[in-house]
Amino acid sequence: MNxxxxxxxxxxxxxxxxxxxxxxxxxxxRYGYELRKAxxxxxxxxxxxxxxxxxxxxxxxxxxxxxxxxxxxxxxRFYQLSSEGQETLTCLLDEWRALNASLNRIISSSFARAAE
Amino acid sequence: MDLIxxxxxxxxxxxxxxxxxxxxxxxxxxxxxxxxxxxAELGRPLSDSELESILTAHGHPLTAAGRYQTNxxxxxxxxxxxxxxxxxxxxxxxxxxxxxxxxxHIGVLVALGVSGVSINSGDIVNSFFTQFFVxxxxxxxxxxxxxRILPATPWRDLSAGIxxxxxxxxRARDRVSLVESIAQIVALIAVAIWLQVVxxxxxxxVGSIGTTYRLGPAWSYVVFPTAAIxxxxxxxxxxxxxxxxxxxxxxxxxxxxxxxxxxILLYLIFAGADNLVIFAHPGAGDPRTLQIINQWVxxxxxxxxxxxxxxxxxxxxxxRASLNWRSWLPGAA
Numbered sequence: 216m217n218x219x220x221x222x223x224x225x226x227x228x229x230x231x232x233x234x235x236x237x238x239x240x241x242x243x244x245r246y247g248y249e250l251r252k253a254x255x256x257x258x259x260x261x262x263x264x265x266x267x268x269x270x271x272x273x274x275x276x277x278x279x280x281x282x283x284x285x286x287x288x289x290x291x292r293f294y295q296l297s298s299e300g301q302e303t304l305t306c307l308l309d310e311w312r313a314l315n316a317s318l319n320r321i322i323s324s325s326f327a328r329a330a331e
Numbered sequence: 332m333d334l335i336x337x338x339x340x341x342x343x344x345x346x347x348x349x350x351x352x353x354x355x356x357x358x359x360x361x362x363x364x365x366x367x368x369x370x371a372e373l374g375r376p377l378s379d380s381e382l383e384s385i386l387t388a389h390g391h392p393l394t395a396a397g398r399y400q401t402n403x404x405x406x407x408x409x410x411x412x413x414x415x416x417x418x419x420x421x422x423x424x425x426x427x428x429x430x431x432x433x434x435x436h437i438g439v440l441v442a443l444g445v446s447g448v449s450i451n452s453g454d455i456v457n458s459f460f461t462q463f464f465v466x467x468x469x470x471x472x473x474x475x476x477x478x479r480i481l482p483a484t485p486w487r488d489l490s491a492g493i494x495x496x497x498x499x500x501x502r503a504r505d506r507v508s509l510v511e512s513i514a515q516i517v518a519l520i521a522v523a524i525w526l527q528v529v530x531x532x533x534x535x536x537v538g539s540i541g542t543t544y545r546l547g548p549a550w551s552y553v554v555f556p557t558a559a560i561x562x563x564x565x566x567x568x569x570x571x572x573x574x575x576x577x578x579x580x581x582x583x584x585x586x587x588x589x590x591x592x593x594x595i596l597l598y599l600i601f602a603g604a605d606n607l608v609i610f611a612h613p614g615a616g617d618p619r620t621l622q623i624i625n626q627w628v629x630x631x632x633x634x635x636x637x638x639x640x641x642x643x644x645x646x647x648x649x650x651r652a653s654l655n656w657r658s659w660l661p662g663a664a
Contacts, residue, residue, distance in 0.1 A: 248361040264390040267358065268398040271350075275401075289364065292357045 233261060235311055237269060238296060238304040241279060246291040270294055278303055334379060335362050338386045344510040345396035345416060354399055362386070393417075393481050412475045420510070421474040424517050428466050432525065436462055438631070439536060446623040448616075454538025461535040465528050469521045477513060507571040507581055515568040523561045530554070543615045544624065547606040553595045560588045560595075582650040589643035596636040600629060607632075 236259050240250055247267050254261055273279045278300035281292050296304065339355050339362075346354050365385055370377055377385075389395055397416025406413035406421070413421050436459065443450060530550070534541030567584040571577060599607065607628045610616060 246361070246364075247357065248364045262390070263361070263388065264395040264398050267361065271354075271399065289360055290356070291360050291364070 233259070233265070233269065234273070235304070235307050237266070237273065238278060238300055238307065241294055241296050241300070242304075244293045244295040246286075246293050250294070273300070334382045334386065335359065335366065338362070338389070338392060341392035341509070342396045344508050345393055345420075346399055347401055347419075350399070358389075358395075362389070406471065406474075412471070413478050417474055417478050417481070420513070421470065424474070424514065424521075425467065425470050428470055428518070428521050428525075429463060432462050432466050433459075436536060442627040442631070443537060443540060443624065446627060447620045448540055448624070450538060450540060454540070458534070458536055458538045462525075465525060465535070466521065469524045470517065473517045473520055477517070481513075506575045507578055509572065509575065512568045512572045512575070516565060516572075519561055519565050519568070523558075526557070541611075543611055544608050544621070545611045547609045549599055549602050549607060552602075553599060556591060556595055560591050563588055579650070582646060586643060586646035586650050589639055589646055593636055593639040593643055596632055596639060600632050600636065 236254060236257075237250070240253055240257075245253060247263075247270060250270075251261060251263060251266050254266075270279065270281075274281055274294065278297060279294045280297045281294045283290055283292050285291075336359075339359055342358065343351060343355050362385070366377055366382060369381065369385065373381075390398075393416045397414060400415050400419055406418065440450060440455065529536045530546070532541070533545060563584055567580055571581060574580075605622070605625050608621065608624050610621065
């Protein structure tokens, strides 16, 4: 296996999933570092320099809203899904489930053919 | 925590200007939060190396800043030559240099036209394309090199180069910014190459007229001093990349090179009068036209010399403030 090629394919595969994961986690309000920990706790490690710019991009696209607030004597920027983000997430999750089901069918049928 | 500030200082110049302060504020909050949590886990303050490993996980400052660029474009030719981190700076430098070159080009063509020299449209198109190609090639190559070198530079060298405890934090205006140093290096090399091309191949600027007229002997005497001025400014920028706190070096270099530039211009005006442009070979054109061209060149050198005089005055004023001679007096410390 070509490790460089695998890494490129892996990153490509993760890219779209990360957006869905971030949107799903932001049903409740979180700040950047807290969100990164929450994603890591669910087994989805994401680099800081990928997550923080992604949050800003999603906000500029109108999918998130943010507000500065003091917590534990420190000013933090809290992000949450906007109403448009909520609608988009619902559609994305439908798409994800359909894609996942198709992929599972494809994989299991190809494995079954290979076993015969 | 001073390391965090230094990391943020290294990231800041490469962020989109309209969001710079906001992004730094947010990054700072997240980094401090992460450091606080790690300290709470260990039950003691973090060492410099532990704090540095947190910052290293955020990526090199240039990479970290590059991810925030709204323009995620880059220059790719088979492989990526200029990444998104430097692409906005590259576009800006390219437009400034092309605008600068085009203005000079138009000025020269207008002056030649007014002098009575007939210029055909083919010459104009050819010389414009040659100028554009030279500037594009030079700026692109310089940025490709910078794109390879900068990410390999340890981020501590990008931020300050001074141990946190050694000196109190300096104000932004007491430092030469990384962007300024890089911009100056790119501009100096690009302009030096452009001048070299125009000097050795004047037809690249004025088309086939360059075969009728050429620069007079006075210009050959200023080639070495001009190269020395460029070299001095280049060395100063490279030193300021590593030592951004050496603002006095910048002030001294600028003041002296402005004076040297003024001396060169005065020499050209007085020593080379009526002889700044000569025929490429005897009887190549109309002597009256040649006289008008020389007058135009002189007219353009005079305000340039005045601009250098004003710049030198401002630089010496800043130098005086920068050196703060009163601090050298006994008992001033």
